[in-house]
Amino acid sequence: xxxxxxxxxxxxxxxxxxxxxxxxxxxxxxxxxxxxxxxxxxxxxxxxxxxxxxxxxxxxxxxxxxxxxxxxxxxxxxxxxxxxxxxxxxxxxxxxxxxxxxxxxxxxxxxxxxxxxxxxxxxxxxxxxxxxxxxxxxxxxxxxxxxxxxxxxxxxxxxxxxxxxxxxxxxxxxxxxxxxxxxxxxxxxxxx
Amino acid sequence: xxxxxxxxxxxxxxxxxxxxxxxxxxxxxxxxxxxxxxxxxxxxxxxxxxxxxxxxxxxxxxxxxxxxxxxxxxxxxxxxxxxxxxxxxxxxxxxxxxxxxxxxxxxxxxxxxxxxxxxxxxxxxxxxxxxxxxxxxxxxxxxxxxxxxxxxxxxxxxxxxxxxxxxxxxxxxxxxxxxxxxxxxxxxxxxx
Numbered sequence: 001x002x003x004x005x006x007x008x009x010x011x012x013x014x015x016x017x018x019x020x021x022x023x024x025x026x027x028x029x030x031x032x033x034x035x036x037x038x039x040x041x042x043x044x045x046x047x048x049x050x051x052x053x054x055x056x057x058x059x060x061x062x063x064x065x066x067x068x069x070x071x072x073x074x075x076x077x078x079x080x081x082x083x084x085x086x087x088x089x090x091x092x093x094x095x096x097x098x099x100x101x102x103x104x105x106x107x108x109x110x111x112x113x114x115x116x117x118x119x120x121x122x123x124x125x126x127x128x129x130x131x132x133x134x135x136x137x138x139x140x141x142x143x144x145x146x147x148x149x150x151x152x153x154x155x156x157x158x159x160x161x162x163x164x165x166x167x168x169x170x171x172x173x174x175x176x177x178x179x180x181x182x183x184x185x186x187x188x189x190x191x192x
Numbered sequence: 193x194x195x196x197x198x199x200x201x202x203x204x205x206x207x208x209x210x211x212x213x214x215x216x217x218x219x220x221x222x223x224x225x226x227x228x229x230x231x232x233x234x235x236x237x238x239x240x241x242x243x244x245x246x247x248x249x250x251x252x253x254x255x256x257x258x259x260x261x262x263x264x265x266x267x268x269x270x271x272x273x274x275x276x277x278x279x280x281x282x283x284x285x286x287x288x289x290x291x292x293x294x295x296x297x298x299x300x301x302x303x304x305x306x307x308x309x310x311x312x313x314x315x316x317x318x319x320x321x322x323x324x325x326x327x328x329x330x331x332x333x334x335x336x337x338x339x340x341x342x343x344x345x346x347x348x349x350x351x352x353x354x355x356x357x358x359x360x361x362x363x364x365x366x367x368x369x370x371x372x373x374x375x376x377x378x379x380x381x382x383x384x
Binding site: 164 | 213299300313316339343348353356367371
């Protein structure tokens with residue numbers, strides 16, 4: 001792995017474990033085996049610019065994972081249910097550390113760093129567009145699909161908070177079952 | 193307001209604006225007009241102990257607000273919809289600073305401070321019990337009510353993240369409409 005990728009990967013893991021404010025550039029340098037000079041070579045804007053790259057790349061990776069799961073699922077309700085189940089297993093396997101640096105950093109930094117806020121907003125918008133497309137693909141009206149997509153993403157982000165607070169993936173599984181149900185209700189509307 | 197209450201109120205506002213790691217005891221002392229000596233007099237366990245009190249007291253205040261709104265609403269679906277609408281207005285009126293220190297601090301500290309994690313878990317459990325009771329009161333089976341309550345709380349917490357990221361309360365209103373719908377679906381099951 002090249003130096004830039006090592007820096008991004010190490011920062012992603014540090015944000016997951018310690019949050020944005022809990023992570024220093026010295027931590028990143030140590031974890032990535034990179035000098036301060038090389039950190040600023042790749043990210044002249046420092047920690048805030050590095051965070052922007054980490055958030056956008058993590059967001060794209062999760063979106064690719066969603067597309068993969070959706071392609072292998074039996075329609076959008078199954079895709080949503082399967083994605084929540086995968087997230088529940090990920091939380092259990094990683095001792096409930098922050099699964100989503102985008103949501104974590106958004107919550108921490110939305111009012112403190114405008115470029116970071118905008119990076120998180122771009123990621124959430126891209127996720128919403130991708131999920132909305134899965135719903136409109138099966139005939140759901142665009143407004144309805146967009147509102148449902150926002151709800152599913154909100155429920156996923158909030159279920160992560162409950163799971164980490166309780167150290168138990170049950171809230172993610174419960175919420176996933178209910179989101180599957182909600183998508184099914186919207187699909188049934190189409191037949192009505 | 194007495195010194196202890198000033199300290200708790202100031203810390204709540206600082207957590208909302210800057211998060212747990214972004215808040216120092218010096219910040220609290222300055223905002224509450226309290227000496228370090230009086231901070232440790234009321235909270236011998238320091239910042240972590242102070243956080244526990246802040247989270248439990250904020251949690252109880254939000255729960256009281258929910259009970260008030262639910263008592264004035266036309267059944268549990270309306271109560272859920274009205275609570276989301278109130279949260280959307282609160283976000284807009286407060287420039288989208290963190291509305292819920294419980295969720296924010298949970299996300300930041302769940303893997304870093306066990307006493308803080310447990311305080312957030314206790315609050316989420318109390319909210320879930322209160323919301324579950326609103327659903328069982330109208331005849332919903334207990335398991336179904338508990339799963340629906342977890343989903344509504346998750347969706348609310350996650351909608352806060354989206355709203356703060358976008359600086360727009362639309363995701364809270366969209367999620368609130370969908371949660372109202374989901375509760376209505378469960379209530380319709382009872383008539384089936």
